[in-house]
Amino acid sequence: MRHIWLGLLGVLAVSACSGTGERPPQPLEATVRTVGQGELVGFQHSPGAWAWLGVPFAAAPEGDLRWRAPRPAPAFNGRFEALEHPEPCPQFTSALQASSGVEPGQLVGSEDCLRLDIYAPEGASSDNANRPVMVWIHGGANVWGFAGQYDGAQLAKDQDVVVVAVQYRLGGLGFFASDTLRADATDPRDAAANFALLDQIAALEWVRGNIGAFGGDAGNVTIFGESAGGHNVAGLLASPLASGLFHRAIIQSGSFDSVSWEAASGAEPGQSNTSDEVALRIAGDGYTAEALRAADLETVFNAYRGDDGAPFLNLPRMIEDGVTIPRDGLANAFASPDTFNAVPVITGTNRDEMKLFNAFRGDLVNRYLGVILVSRNRQFYDTIAEYQSRTWRILAVDQAASRIQAGGHGDVWAYRFDWDEQGRALFVMDLSHLLGAAHAMEIPFVFNHFDFFGRLDGAMFNSNNASGREALAAAMGAYWAEFARTGEPGTGGPTNLPRWERWNENGLLMRFDSPQANGQELITGTDSFEQLEADLAADTRLDDAQRCTVVEAIAAWRPRGSLDAMRQRMGCE
Template structure:
């Protein structure tokens, strides 16, 4: 797989997906999808049987742009399933450079609702794990992830799915709702509708590729984890999956923000920019007629891969009004399946390493902090806040409401190279997305940094940790319990800390991350001065769990 995130200016990713040009399909890879047709894939070098680019939905083009996802049609003859489908429309970034694509280009096709399947040979009624990729819901594709090793190691089936991104996946405009042909067309989170349709497809065809439709697990990282949380609360997804894993996700949502008959904020997935390029009256037909180039033309690309990051909208169709967090407070208001939620210890070190104000780069590869103490302190508190929102608060909300089947984890592996040239242990540590190679047991993430991160010196420990994590994920998919002594979340906090024996892991640890405690720790942190302390407090966000105040307000920081 290729990681969903990486370092700028030269940290290009190696091509990690399976090369599908070489293998010749074998008879064992032929399957017949009931109601669609026959298709032939290939056998990967791991021994897994692979089918790529299978359509799970009708192309969302023309009059189907910004409508609820429609089922896929069938085909005549034999479908070649040895190549990935085109990515969904997105703006390229440095992670696309290995394919010869410069950052800032519009790439992809609207006809992109396809999925890939990786299965052990002879699969029969095996658990199905549906992977939802990350990328801030504006970038990414299924070809970044090769599930063949996980499928072989753990005897499960992996399905990697694509979904609409950016303004095509999240759009709130009254003209579109007024033109709804069915209730689902009134949604704003079209990406979630895509994922729901993919799960309907899995339910319909699991038996065809050796899966058990009664044991479907959804799992995703970053924006993919956020989408998993949305699916947990979506009434349209009821009964379509049976376990859920949120890796470094979020429960954040926003209400519709529309003013003067138009959406007022493109970052809130609006139609305002589109209205500017429509000649004449702004209607649903006129919006759907806007060229793909013009859909993206008004976006602010200064944020690179995080341009105008779309927000999950409480549209009352895919996500309940009141939001994800409120819905998770009662088993009666969400799809109360067993849940694992977790984060990486140093989530924000990845993003801070990308920030030229915080880190310098030599030859695009050797990264050093501009201020070591400030870099560490900022990353520590920001990462802890991520843990509060994605794990401690989320798990506590669910269990307090009576949903006991919740498990939590923290990923701590940080055994990459540390030398005079590059100190990955400090600059990245257990950074955002670092757990993905361990879950998939495929150690390709940061291209030219891979030899520094994953080398012979740490091979024994990391491979053993990868197999243990994969076993937990697969046992959870099989039985709804990750097993191996991993206890459920409880009031005092209980999470599995994933690390190698060299760093005293894996182990079950207790204790909760509380914002008030973080604020108190920051107030006396000797690594930073008062001005830096307030910059960190403001970077921690504006929500203080407990009394509604922000950390900056608690520390009496002046307004920015």
């Protein structure tokens, strides 16, 4: 699954909205808090919700601190005004940011980015620090994204929780398996490769030490994330360095794969843009750790560009470094509660995950006037997405949940998100068909905040589907918060929703949809690659050429040997 996002990050472009409107927020004296670095002040985000934005949780990882474990944040110089989202970590802008006037492929961000945003119900303080804390880890293939994409105020207010959105190093600054840098380690954690995970661990350490001031219970922390954020949640579950820092985990459309240190560094073949290749591009033959850290930011990121200037987004991530991730692999860590942080876990996927990506494939979709998208073959468009999305589910739900339970850890719940009531845009663009329950579509429902997909929001989240999606958002928020509160989603607390039972050997998932489509209901059944292949071989909707196109569409998820065998069985060689 590790390369499914490549070249398509633009479809994850979402709006950054603080909820404060055009006027800059004003400091609110009632939000003054004292943390380890000193005093800070937030603002009234919206009626019933307070926010503190851009709070540093570690020192800027720049200069000699680049490619090292994060160090403690320095003390504030006077009162810190936590009124604006932090500048993103360095990254290439994505394709659909062009709709906001931003050219894709541009380098933006600052290395002084290890900051977080906090949202809490109005009145939350150390005097009532008993609320569950929900720490959000953003997605974006671990090469793109930022805290300001996500507004946690409504979730905090609706569910009486404290929401924290964290930033972390991305791309080559976040994932770099260099023997040269490892030899220069001055702290045992410096010998890691997943600096992004170290940043998230540092954020959780900051939360443990300071969240009580914002009304949160440091002894009841839930980590949750989507896509690459879900992958990172899995990484934190497997990381011995994160032990005790969180107490529940939610993986939304995540992944459980990893790559060896040897492959990521370049000592073994098979990976693109290994650390050895990139280090040579940055500092030349005979490069040193000092030279790599002294290189300016543009030089580092230009090492991930092709001759045409286009960014390379395929680089090793979630590396088996033996520091943050065990050397025998991420997935293997879940075989026993003794080898991962065995807290209650929810894992799930969206029914139509891959439609978000397929909607921008020229071989599947025609584009008119630059903005109108129409599938070339409606039935094939649905069918290829079905097999791709089933593949995602098999890896992220069926295999993962079964592996965890088979190892002796029973506290696992699973879901499938099915909402597809977007309707049409511009009269001819059928968003229910093109996107449906696509990748990332569940995020606005979890946050109950529908200012998310930029220019598509008004079309997708409209008056025709308002009552149904509002009911679905209330249900998902209730389940997520009850899980954070008690370690079981149950009936969503006092809302008395259908009881969400644990995953079992027969497969048991909560299906999420609007009341018009049966609402929340438990469904049974498991999926597997054997079943998928049997269904694909017998699928009368496909001709031989289309069947082979489907095989290639799931190629990135399959080990080489099993893929070659599948090609042969399908007559696709």
